[in-house]
Amino acid sequence: MRRLLVADTHDSLLFFTDRGRVFQLRAHEIPDTSRQARGIPLINLIDIEQGELVTALVTARAMDRDFMVLATKHGEVKKTALSEFESVRRNGLIAMDLESGDELVVARLAAEGDDVVAVTSDGHAVRFAVDELRSASRTSGGVRGVRLPARPGGRGTHLVSMEVVKAGEQLLTVTTNGYGKRTPVEEYPRHSRGGQGVVTHKVTDRTGPVAIARMVNPMQELIVISADGIVLRTRLDSIANVGRGSQGVQVMRVSPGDRVASIATIDMAAPAPKHGAAPVRETDGETPTTFRRRSSAPPAGGQAGKLPPPKKAPPMKGEPSPGAMPPPKTRTRGEAKKPKSMPGRGG
Numbered sequence: 001m002r003r004l005l006v007a008d009t010h011d012s013l014l015f016f017t018d019r020g021r022v023f024q025l026r027a028h029e030i031p032d033t034s035r036q037a038r039g040i041p042l043i044n045l046i047d048i049e050q051g052e053l054v055t056a057l058v059t060a061r062a063m064d065r066d067f068m069v070l071a072t073k074h075g076e077v078k079k080t081a082l083s084e085f086e087s088v089r090r091n092g093l094i095a096m097d098l099e100s101g102d103e104l105v106v107a108r109l110a111a112e113g114d115d116v117v118a119v120t121s122d123g124h125a126v127r128f129a130v131d132e133l134r135s136a137s138r139t140s141g142g143v144r145g146v147r148l149p150a151r152p153g154g155r156g157t158h159l160v161s162m163e164v165v166k167a168g169e170q171l172l173t174v175t176t177n178g179y180g181k182r183t184p185v186e187e188y189p190r191h192s193r194g195g196q197g198v199v200t201h202k203v204t205d206r207t208g209p210v211a212i213a214r215m216v217n218p219m220q221e222l223i224v225i226s227a228d229g230i231v232l233r234t235r236l237d238s239i240a241n242v243g244r245g246s247q248g249v250q251v252m253r254v255s256p257g258d259r260v261a262s263i264a265t266i267d268m269a270a271p272a273p274k275h276g277a278a279p280v281r282e283t284d285g286e287t288p289t290t291f292r293r294r295s296s297a298p299p300a301g302g303q304a305g306k307l308p309p310p311k312k313a314p315p316m317k318g319e320p321s322p323g324a325m326p327p328p329k330t331r332t333r334g335e336a337k338k339p340k341s342m343p344g345r346g347g
Helices: none
Strands: 012-017 021-026 054-060 067-072 076-081 104-111 115-120 124-129 159-164 170-175 181-184 211-217 220-226 231-237 260-266 277-283 287-293
Touching: 054 181, 067 287, 104 159, 115 211, 159 211, 170 260, 181 277, 211 260
Parallel strands: 054 104
Antiparallel strands: 012 021, 012 054, 067 076, 067 104, 115 124, 115 159, 170 181, 170 211, 220 231, 220 260, 277 287
């Protein structure tokens, strides 16, 4: 399991593959199943080729604004108008022209004036402005976004994530061995694209290389997913908010042979109740389960503003209830039985 995304029913889902192609689906076109279900093969929904992998997934509602910023494993980036992805054929379109041996790994929505921060597997990050990137066509290639030098012990260094910077949030980094930390985004100075960046996570043999990075805030919850499909959910405020040069704390205990593959965040801010509708807590025994709103609509068959008819009082003790059978008559000892009159006889 590598991607976990929350979407609305009518959102457009853009699937970007490692070969630089893009496919499109509506969220309601994906079957709704239970949490334990295996799901259906993605090849049954989009026409990906054998061996082609989906490496980025983006939701979009309006295609007439913003840009799509793409990044590759070797550190190249590109900015394309989102309107060029409005109509995608079933067999896909070219999203980025890749160099030989390169792979598309990140796709993010960004607007003019935004900054992005690119994070590498050896724990470095570079922050630069989106305006530095020219708006390129969908079929063009990219330009250098981050330099990946051959640092000591840094063989195989590659770009793992690129996030849009938001004021007041933190950059969360999680390593393959389950170590993570949060760092305020203000600690990352803006540089020109193409630089080596600054240290964002102290990588050691104990922590392993950086696996993923996300922009987060303390009001969210974190879901960590391992390569074997193990899912862990925790609050983000339980993860240390420290400087760039630390190695973080253990967020998830990873079994031997397993590794952290992806993370997802959930916004836990509850919507304000509507006017005249007070939230009511429903409980099952003593454990609160869900919330519902008390409806102000009139009951079925009634009218607003009218009270239901009063209930009849229960019968008093000894008084028969309406519709009940009368009790059988009894006679006392010594009372003679009254003879029955025979028809046809005069008396």
